[in-house]
Amino acid sequence: MSSTTIPIIRYRDAGAAISWLCRAFGFQVFLRVDGSPGVEHARLILEKNMVMLASLGRKGRFEQSFKAPGAAGGITQCVLLTVESPDRVYQSAVASGAKIIDEIADFEFGGRLFSCEDIESHVWVFSSGDAWKRTW
DSSP: OOOSSOOEEEETTHHHHHHHHHHHHOOEEEEEEEOSSSEEEEEEEETTEEEEEEETTOSSHHHHTOOOHHHHTSOSOEEEEEOSOHHHHHHHHHHTTOEEEEEEEEOTTSSEEEEEEOTTOOEEEEEOSOTTSOOO
8 A cells, every 4th residue: 555645845955854854754765856956856755655855945836835834934734644653753753853742642533643843843743543543
């Protein structure tokens, strides 16, 4: 099974972000196309999840709409990834200096989860819960 909803994220320094995301969360680079300046396009995978990212400032109307969380005055959305072991990802994220928002804990709607900020203040949630299971 593969990811069918794929978040698209932009970074001021996409190259540094890719390195950090791989170290902190365990992503693997599936595809990386460097451009001038920065990263033109990248796809990272973690278990059954994929995210796409690139550098801010690329040409085009769509691209010019992206803002860094700091420039937007805060976050406008976050990414939730379902993983087998959020505890493992949590330990790695902490060791890599992620800013933890919510500590790892059992979640009232099932599974375990935590939330954190990456090196450019994008917010990530990692959960072992099954979002397709109705718990209410």
